[in-house]
Amino acid sequence: RALLEARDLFACVKESGEEILTGLNLTIREGEVHALMGPNGSGKSTLMKVLAGHPEYEVTAGTVIFKGENLIDMEPEERSLAGIFMSFQAPVEIPGVNNYDFLLMALNARREKKGLPALGPLQIFPIVEEKVRALDMNADILNRAVNEGFSGGERKRNEILQLSVLGADLALLDEIDSGLDVDAIEDVAKVVNGMLAPHNSVMMITHYQRLLDLIKPSYVHIMEKGKIVKTGDRSLAYYVDESGYKDIATV
Ligand code: ADP
Ligand code: MG
Numbered sequence: 001r002a003l004l005e006a007r008d009l010f011a012c013v014k015e016s017g018e019e020i021l022t023g024l025n026l027t028i029r030e031g032e033v034h035a036l037m038g039p040n041g042s043g044k045s046t047l048m049k050v051l052a053g054h055p056e057y058e059v060t061a062g063t064v065i066f067k068g069e070n071l072i073d074m075e076p077e078e079r080s081l082a083g084i085f086m087s088f089q090a091p092v093e094i095p096g097v098n099n100y101d102f103l104l105m106a107l108n109a110r111r112e113k114k115g116l117p118a119l120g121p122l123q124i125f126p127i128v129e130e131k132v133r134a135l136d137m138n139a140d141i142l143n144r145a146v147n148e149g150f151s152g153g154e155r156k157r158n159e160i161l162q163l164s165v166l167g168a169d170l171a172l173l174d175e176i177d178s179g180l181d182v183d184a185i186e187d188v189a190k191v192v193n194g195m196l197a198p199h200n201s202v203m204m205i206t207h208y209q210r211l212l213d214l215i216k217p218s219y220v221h222i223m224e225k226g227k228i229v230k231t232g233d234r235s236l237a238y239y240v241d242e243s244g245y246k247d248i249a250t251v
């Protein structure tokens with residue numbers, strides 16, 4: 001079943017009107033893993049931010065249907081409650097918002113939407129603590145403001161912590177492997193593979209083979225100048241590793 005379907009999607013930077021997505025087509029079905037590759041500046045991060053409803057961008061043409069609903073009309077918070085999770089390439093600090101309170105708030109918002117009673121801080125602690133351990137994070141991280149003073153690697157792990165506590169039908173992971181050492185990438189991959197079963201979906205941007213060896217993509221897409229110019233299986237990622245992006249649309 002199609003989870004997300006983007007058709008002829010055009011989007012620009014709101015402030016300048018600069019067109020970034022230029023007629024993009026993409027279908028993600030339940031349970032699939034999609035890898036998004038492509039040269040710097042091709043619009044990969046923009047695509048994810050547009051799907052997450054980032055206010056910097058405006059969709060100027062095309063459609064995006066998520067679980068049968070028009071995604072474009074939904075606020076970012078509604079999209080998140082509907083099951084879209086995005087981890088940012090450069091996660092931002094949220095000064096003054098305690099990391100643990102943030103998780104609790106977001107988790108209870110999801111429970112409320114499902115008609116489940118809210119949980120108190122002590123009730124969710126064991127759940128969160130287990131996931132902190134799985135990601136080999138220091139539990140102190142829960143008592144600090146979201147991402148404030150976190151190292152690059154801690155920010156990336158914190159994004160995956162959010163994903164693993166909150167869950168998602170579609171996780172959009174933007175260069176989650178950059179700035180992580182091998183052990184951390186393995187921890188992250190374990191958590192992501194754990195959330196995939198049985199029918200959740202992932203789209204991940206990466207420049208590296210290692211992540212794709214650990215989270216095996218059903219499809220690899222190459223993006224160029226704001227649209228997907230080629231789709232293949234994992235072998236396409238190996239081709240990119242060997243030969244780069246030159247003439248890739250025609251090989
Ligand atoms: P990628 O993730 O593939 O490296 P991006 O989606 O980050 O590419 O950016 C694609 C192009 O759009 C780049 O030229 C970038 O400078 C431009 N761009 C993206 N977001 C903005 C923005 N908010 N303001 C101005 N230019 C932007
Ligand atoms: Mg880039």
Ligand code: MG
Nearest residue numbers: 044045046089
């Ligand atoms: Mg990017």
